[in-house]
Amino acid sequence: MAVETYTGEAYCVKCKAKRNFTGDVNVSESGRRMAKGKCPTCNTTMCRILGKA
Numbered sequence: 431m432a433v434e435t436y437t438g439e440a441y442c443v444k445c446k447a448k449r450n451f452t453g454d455v456n457v458s459e460s461g462r463r464m465a466k467g468k469c470p471t472c473n474t475t476m477c478r479i480l481g482k483a
Contacts, residue, residue: 435453435455436465436478442469442471445472445474449476450470451469451470453466453478462479462480464478464479464480465478
């Protein structure tokens, strides 16, 4: 099974700004799709909720 990727914008808590990032899409325990990747500026983990799976 191929890993789904997401490229878009998310809020970085450390930088306190919206940044573009690329991350892998996972399904959380509550059934929501979530993109998780690294901030290109400070290398902090960024998450974006995408919706129900």
